[in-house]
Amino acid sequence: MGGFFGVISQGDCVADVYFGTDYHSHLGTSKGGLAFWTQDGFNRSIHNIENTQFRAKFEAELSGIKSSIGIGCISDKEPQPLTVRSHLGSYAISTVGRINNIDAIADKAFKNPNIHLLEINKGQINQTELVSVLMDSEKSFKEGLLAVQDAVEGSCSVLILSQDGIYASRDKLGRTPLIVGQKEAYKDEAQGGTPEISYCVTLESCTLTNLGYKKVYELGPGEIILLTTEGVQKIAPAREKMRICAFLWVYYGYPSSTYEGTNVEVMRYKNGAAMARAEQVEVDMVAGIPDSGLGHAIGYSNESKIPFGRPFVKYTPTWARSFTPKNQDIRSLVARMKLMPIPELVMGKKLLFCDDSIVRGTQMRETVNLLYRCYAKEVHVRPACPPLLYGCKYLNFSAFPHVMDLAARKAIMTLEGGMPENLEDYSDPASEKYNGMVDCIGKALNFSTLKYQNIHDMIEAIGIGAENLCTYCWTGKE
Numbered sequence: 001m002g003g004f005f006g007v008i009s010q011g012d013c014v015a016d017v018y019f020g021t022d023y024h025s026h027l028g029t030s031k032g033g034l035a036f037w038t039q040d041g042f043n044r045s046i047h048n049i050e051n052t053q054f055r056a057k058f059e060a061e062l063s064g065i066k067s068s069i070g071i072g073c074i075s076d077k078e079p080q081p082l083t084v085r086s087h088l089g090s091y092a093i094s095t096v097g098r099i100n101n102i103d104a105i106a107d108k109a110f111k112n113p114n115i116h117l118l119e120i121n122k123g124q125i126n127q128t129e130l131v132s133v134l135m136d137s138e139k140s141f142k143e144g145l146l147a148v149q150d151a152v153e154g155s156c157s158v159l160i161l162s163q164d165g166i167y168a169s170r171d172k173l174g175r176t177p178l179i180v181g182q183k184e185a186y187k188d189e190a191q192g193g194t195p196e197i198s199y200c201v202t203l204e205s206c207t208l209t210n211l212g213y214k215k216v217y218e219l220g221p222g223e224i225i226l227l228t229t230e231g232v233q234k235i236a237p238a239r240e241k242m243r244i245c246a247f248l249w250v251y252y253g254y255p256s257s258t259y260e261g262t263n264v265e266v267m268r269y270k271n272g273a274a275m276a277r278a279e280q281v282e283v284d285m286v287a288g289i290p291d292s293g294l295g296h297a298i299g300y301s302n303e304s305k306i307p308f309g310r311p312f313v314k315y316t317p318t319w320a321r322s323f324t325p326k327n328q329d330i331r332s333l334v335a336r337m338k339l340m341p342i343p344e345l346v347m348g349k350k351l352l353f354c355d356d357s358i359v360r361g362t363q364m365r366e367t368v369n370l371l372y373r374c375y376a377k378e379v380h381v382r383p384a385c386p387p388l389l390y391g392c393k394y395l396n397f398s399a400f401p402h403v404m405d406l407a408a409r410k411a412i413m414t415l416e417g418g419m420p421e422n423l424e425d426y427s428d429p430a431s432e433k434y435n436g437m438v439d440c441i442g443k444a445l446n447f448s449t450l451k452y453q454n455i456h457d458m459i460e461a462i463g464i465g466a467e468n469l470c471t472y473c474w475t476g477k478e
């Protein structure tokens, strides 16, 4: 997926950009990058962060850099931020999203024979570079950013560090959030004087508090702003229609982040409580698969009054990253090594586990088998969202498998011997087909029982109205 962060300040912004970008590390596993404007022009670096944490890669480089404007990103795919010199001036650019019509946009750009794009691995185009080419074909950053919004199918939010300040453009359907924070800081608190003002723009609002910022603005879908040390200048208004990703709250958003007025952890408590209200099950303990299952499990436990416990702990000293490697075998190994059972809490117990979702199901099956090896009596599983039936068309998730590898699709293949054209019945909990599919998944993964959260209660827990949310990966509806 990926995330980005930028700061413009009356003082030095280097530490804020470094830590603020680091706070997006749960959103991507591939590349990390920082770009600062200094008195000598751009200071930009990009590192592979597949095996090392972001901070470890950048820490040594930053001593000695002084800058009052910078952006950083965590990317699941292409190297970013890119630094560009064009008729718009020198600028650095970073994007979050997924451009589905990337080849069509490139072919259109090549009608101008003076345009070329660098190829990255396997003949692919760097989507951030393509966005910069689109931008440069217009007269101003505003027109360029609007042209990007119009051209892109999929989703695309953009951050630009320019000589004017930082331009931020939220995806035209607001698929991912963008939030502005402001802080006033004294160089020397004891001496007083005039505070230095800084503004940041962030995908994850969890960056704000520890860096001393207060949220002052949240961009609407398609909205474009320019951040300067004077504040937020609105460049293009928000569009009416929003389709923010519902999976942000259920799975990949950070618990301390809030989007569109709903905090992630609070949503998870409400969601877990709704799951508990929908059934009566006799178990000894409610637990969550760390990390994103924990909030849903706490909500379930509080509502059902069944004690919450941690029959698993994560070995965080060396297995700290929450996203997982792209290779399935390595991912299974990491998952196995990262979670440690506590046999004393498992032996002879009937356990109910909440998890954010079931994607392939392979890790969950391994986890449940491990619990049985520790003599669990029963293991009941409660995913916090409906069965995933479709791949994500709007965001680049490295952890999302091919659609046919989704546990729900594999169950449908088993039941039908092929993939029916219409899967609508499989997303309707009242249908026989849905219940047959859930039975099939539960048996394949060796669960005592399996019950998915229903989409209405999940949407209710998010609380911003179904019409504002993307739920495509569950419903197949745009």
Ligand code: SF4
Pocket (backbone or CB within 6 Å): 175, 244, 245, 246, 247, 248, 391, 392, 393, 394, 395, 470, 471, 472, 473, 474
């Ligand atoms: S398809 Fe699913 S993961 Fe993708 S944006 Fe929509 S809700 Fe989010």
